[in-house]
Amino acid sequence: MRIVIAGGSMAGLFAAALLRKAGHDVQVHERSRAGLEGRGAGLVAQQEVFDLLHRIGRDEVARLGVVARERITLARDGSIASAGGPPQMQISWDHLYVATRMQIPDEAYHLGRGAIAAGQDADGAWLELDDGERIHADLVIGADGIGSAVRRSMLPDDAGPRYTGYVAWRALVPEALLPVSAADVLSDRFAFFHMPGGQALGYTVTGANGELTPGQRRYNAVWYRTTPDLAATLTNVDGRVHPYSLPPGTVRPDAAREMVTSARSLLPWPFADVFAAEPQPFVQAIFDMETPRMAAGRLALIGDAAFVARPHTAMGVAKAAGDAMALAHAVNRGWTSEARGDFEAERLGTGRAIVDYGRRLGASLG
Structure with missing residues (x-):
């Protein structure tokens, strides 16, 4: 399957590594021109991160x-x-980022390529970039964070963050x-x-x-x-x-x-x-943010493009890993209506629970 991912941070990298390992043609487009290495600190890894690292053959990162x-x-x-x-x-955010980024060849990871819109028609899906190029694919994945252009295109009436x-x-x-x-x-x-x-x-x-x-x-x-x-x-x-x-x-x-x-x-x-x-x-x-949908036809959302939970939960990277694994499983099932439905049912429930947990933890702050 030809897959285009908007966003090259953790959620996008996780999905790309899993999908490429399964044999799909995956291209990642990241808005940053300089790359994301060096921006992270440390994170408390949850089980989803360990599971994902095992699936891509990088268990040592967790140590x-x-x-x-x-x-x-x-x-x-x-x-x-x-x-x-x-x-x-x-564990080191930077080391996790670099280890996952190494699973994606340079020719499939494009810096300075910000998404501004996405859509679909009878022939497939497309992602429009800020330089005016429109890229066609079988599936477009929005992993482009809290201000996701893919989410705005897929859910124009969504309240956002x-x-x-x-x-x-x-x-x-x-x-x-x-x-x-x-x-x-x-x-x-x-x-x-x-x-x-x-x-x-x-x-x-x-x-x-x-x-x-x-x-x-x-x-x-x-x-x-x-x-x-x-x-x-x-x-x-x-x-x-x-x-x-x-x-x-x-x-x-x-x-x-x-x-x-x-x-x-x-x-x-x-x-x-x-x-x-x-x-x-x-x-x-x-911010708090939760989306009502994570899949619509040939468009999908993962990571902070779908749900933004307060950092007190320490579950942002784990949520991204869980999203990516569930999405890859649905794609490997053919991205059928049933597969999309199962993906949404699992990850919408998880995302809502994490956002609600973050609200409770931060209730005294705002």
Whole structure:
């Protein structure tokens, strides 16, 4: 089957790797011109990720990560209010991305190719790109994230994402840049701080190239913070408002300074030190989104193009892996009406449950 995938992050890569392994002709079109390597931190892998890695022959990826020896909750003064819990490993997002990307030959993975529309007719499906090219296929898969062009084309009346009232400020700091006093508290621990209308958390992850040696790793910190004026928060250095997030290097210096100043006044000092040490903080608005359909004829949706759950669930990559495996199974059954129905029934129920779980976890924040 000739298959075109819009979106080359985890969901798109997972689907492409599985479908190519099954013998299908798969082409992936990713909007980013520079690629996505280096953008991720760590993730808590769920069973779906392990299952997918086994299916593509990359089981070893699940064994590369940093183990948090315990969970701690910080008090406002930076002391440890509580500690305990079993050790937990965070695998490397970057290593997972690269390992899966290696399953796709370069000639089948196209950068700088953003989707703007999709459709179908009696002859098949098509994907239109932002350079005006229209690519025809037997199946078009929308794995193009929260702002999915495939979803908008497939479901023009869909309500789309709903802002929850808060954002996640993020820092991914080389371990060598952390003040020693902060590293002594935070390194190799899963740390939390709870406050009215906010939450901070962090943990140690591998270095950008998978380094596990102390001093060569990175510290990943997230601060969930209520933000009524989303447009102001997502206005970049050039004065342009982004709809969902600002990547590293695009946050305005005045906004970054305000964030650090607020961290000093509101967060325990170890977390404030992390954000002060980050030269390029980035910010992500938190949304809820659930689609009523994931398949319509020769069009399909997976990953964040279909459901966006709050990050508190730690299930975004697992959801993408589950979507990809169910989709590949339906395609290998011939993408018949029955196969599409089974795919939708399974994944719609899972997606709704994860989004609802995220709402419950974030209820105190927005």
